[in-house]
Amino acid sequence: MPILELLDVHKSYRSHLSIRKYWILRGLSLSIAEGEVFGFIGTNGAGKTTTIKLALGLIFPDTGVVRLFGEDASKVESRRRVGFLPENPYLYDYLTGEEFLDFHARLFGLGAATRRRRVKDLLERVGLANRGDRQLRHYSKGMLQRIGLAQALVNDPEFVVLDEPMSGLDPIGRREVRDIILDLKARGRTVFFSTHILSDTEMICDRVGLLVKGSLKAVATLVSVTPARQSLEDLFIREARGAPPSPARADGGHAHSN
Amino acid sequence: MLTRISAIALNTFREAIRHRILYLLLIFAVAMISFAQILSLLTVGSEEKIIKDFGLASIDVFGVLTAVFIGIGLVSREIEKRTVYTLLAKPIHRFEFVLGKYAGLSLTLLVNTTVMTAWFFLVLLIKGMFDARLGVAVLLLFFQFLLITALAVLFSCLSTPILASVMTLALYVIGHLLWSLDLLSARLSTEAGRILCRALYYVLPNLGNFDIKGEVVHGLTVAPGRLLWATLYLLLYGSAVLWTACAVFERKELQ
Numbered sequence: 001m002p003i004l005e006l007l008d009v010h011k012s013y014r015s016h017l018s019i020r021k022y023w024i025l026r027g028l029s030l031s032i033a034e035g036e037v038f039g040f041i042g043t044n045g046a047g048k049t050t051t052i053k054l055a056l057g058l059i060f061p062d063t064g065v066v067r068l069f070g071e072d073a074s075k076v077e078s079r080r081r082v083g084f085l086p087e088n089p090y091l092y093d094y095l096t097g098e099e100f101l102d103f104h105a106r107l108f109g110l111g112a113a114t115r116r117r118r119v120k121d122l123l124e125r126v127g128l129a130n131r132g133d134r135q136l137r138h139y140s141k142g143m144l145q146r147i148g149l150a151q152a153l154v155n156d157p158e159f160v161v162l163d164e165p166m167s168g169l170d171p172i173g174r175r176e177v178r179d180i181i182l183d184l185k186a187r188g189r190t191v192f193f194s195t196h197i198l199s200d201t202e203m204i205c206d207r208v209g210l211l212v213k214g215s216l217k218a219v220a221t222l223v224s225v226t227p228a229r230q231s232l233e234d235l236f237i238r239e240a241r242g243a244p245p246s247p248a249r250a251d252g253g254h255a256h257s258n
Numbered sequence: 259m260l261t262r263i264s265a266i267a268l269n270t271f272r273e274a275i276r277h278r279i280l281y282l283l284l285i286f287a288v289a290m291i292s293f294a295q296i297l298s299l300l301t302v303g304s305e306e307k308i309i310k311d312f313g314l315a316s317i318d319v320f321g322v323l324t325a326v327f328i329g330i331g332l333v334s335r336e337i338e339k340r341t342v343y344t345l346l347a348k349p350i351h352r353f354e355f356v357l358g359k360y361a362g363l364s365l366t367l368l369v370n371t372t373v374m375t376a377w378f379f380l381v382l383l384i385k386g387m388f389d390a391r392l393g394v395a396v397l398l399l400f401f402q403f404l405l406i407t408a409l410a411v412l413f414s415c416l417s418t419p420i421l422a423s424v425m426t427l428a429l430y431v432i433g434h435l436l437w438s439l440d441l442l443s444a445r446l447s448t449e450a451g452r453i454l455c456r457a458l459y460y461v462l463p464n465l466g467n468f469d470i471k472g473e474v475v476h477g478l479t480v481a482p483g484r485l486l487w488a489t490l491y492l493l494l495y496g497s498a499v500l501w502t503a504c505a506v507f508e509r510k511e512l513q
Contacts, residue, residue: 013513056347058512076349084347090339092269094276106265107348151344161347 001070003159003190004032004055009064011050011214024050026214028064032159032192037185039201040194041236042211048194049087051211052163055192056084069159080108083157087164087194089148093137097128097147100136104151122150125183127176142173149180160184162193166200178204198232208232210239262350263358270362274328280370283327287320287374291381306387311475313378314392317371318399318471322430324370325406329363330422333414342512353504360411360500367403371396394485395474401492402468406430408496409463412503415510433465467491 011025024047032038042048053059054066057074068078092100098119105115123132126146136144145165152160162181166174174197181204184191195201201208202222210218217239222232274280294312298305336342336359345355375396382388409429413422436459443455467488473480 053343053512056343058343058346060509060511076351079347080349082347084344086340086343086347089344090341091344092273092341094273095269099272103265103269104344104348107262107345107350109261148344155348 002031005067006030007065009061036206037191039205039208046211047214081158083152083160085148085152085162091136098132104154108155126150159190166197202232262354266358267361271365274366288377290316291378314471317374321403325403326426329407329410330414334419352508356504356507363407371400391474398468408499415503415507433463436464
């Protein structure tokens with residue numbers, strides 16, 4: 001059973017005063033298997049964040065099916081095993097790092113002792129052990145990203161969804177986030193993340209999906225696009241510009257292997 | 259369910275008490291209650307009435323302002339700043355989020371009203387003007403704040419913060435003038451007009467149910483059962499408003 005499955009999903013938006021529909025996703029089909037690290041890449045406005053919001057039941061598809069752990073994604077219980085970090089997270093800046101993580105742990109009904117232990121472990125894991133008593137408004141962007149990542153892991157999730165986790169981070173911050181993703185992979189977790197940073201994607205992903213203007217242009221294993229055949233950047237640029245199909249082109253959302 | 263609602267409520271309360279506006283409103287309220295003593299010097303023989311009237315009015319106005327501005331800010335900001343994403347991506351029902359926010363705001367108002375009332379009663383005790391019925395008047399004002407907060411939460415789920423503030427404040431004013439609709443319906447000549455007036459009279463929040471300031475200040479009799487009726491009205495009307503807010507938020511697209 002796939003962890004996340006989207007079948008022929010269409011999604012449109014209407015601006016407040018307009019009756020015109022703007023299509024964000026056009027027949028998107030995608031399947032994420034257990035234990036893989038999947039990089040979701042695409043141009044700005046391609047529909048990556050919309051896809052993630054659909055997967056988490058924050059918005060609803062016009063047509064099509066979105067399933068999380070085999071259940072309708074709009075069902076609350078399907079999110080019990082999920083961790084999520086939104087893009088450029090605006091976190092509760094009046095809370096300290098410890099209070100912030102404790103609050104999110106409470107939402108999973110964890111007991112006080114478990115919460116204390118979990119908060120301490122997570123702060124250490126994201127390198128904020130000595131900053132836990134500071135309010136988030138005094139955190140740097142990199143620290144915010146790391147504490148945001150920590151809240152996504154507070155329930156020890158089986159499936160971690162990260163929206164642009166490396167966005168705006170310096171090389172050290174990117175390295176730290178990358179290491180956390182690799183650590184999750186080593187623990188057998190499934191990771192789905194969107195990004196613009198192709199070099200990171202090449203380093204840590206098992207598969208990549210390329211979304212252009214709401215359509216999935218390619219789903220490929222990294223082996224099939226790495227230097228021996230073509231770089232991820234080549235694939236990205238060619239598909240984003242609407243070039244003819246490549247060997248790594250998607251077929252109904254299933255990955256091509258070598 | 260209760261664990262999640264209480265976690266959100268506690269976080270909302272924590273946010274409110276770390277908000278500077280809350281303290282500004284409280285300082286203004288305490289200053290206004292104190293100012294009533296100076297104002298009372300300008301009148302002859304009505305010092306007690308002025309102090310009581312001005313004190314209750316200050317609690318009323320600043321309580322409503324807290325309910326509207328902090329209430330709407332706390333809910334709308336969650337949506338605007340997208341902090342709600344991290345919450346609703348967890349196993350939380352949307353109605354739990356709405357009820358948690360409401361409970362947190364109610365707790366904030368309870369603390370706010372208690373501080374204002376404590377100062378008001380202290381002034382009265384020093385002056386030897388304390389009347390236990392003022393406690394009932396303040397309790398009814400608190401019930402009114404709870405209803406206004408429910409409306410603020412509903413409008414926050416429906417609209418932008420500015421529009422939600424305007425609509426909530428408009429309903430506060432209308433809610434205190436609803437008796438005029440009742441009078442108007444009796445004077446209208448057309449049946450359709452009368453039906454419309456009566457319908458509006460019952461649909462709009464009747465905040466007059468929570469107002470016994472006049473009776474208490476002027477030493478008039480408060481109708482027996484007034485507190486019971488106000489409690490029932492709050493429970494029924496408040497529940498209906500919160501149910502609507504939950505239903506609206508359930509299908510809201512968080513863009």
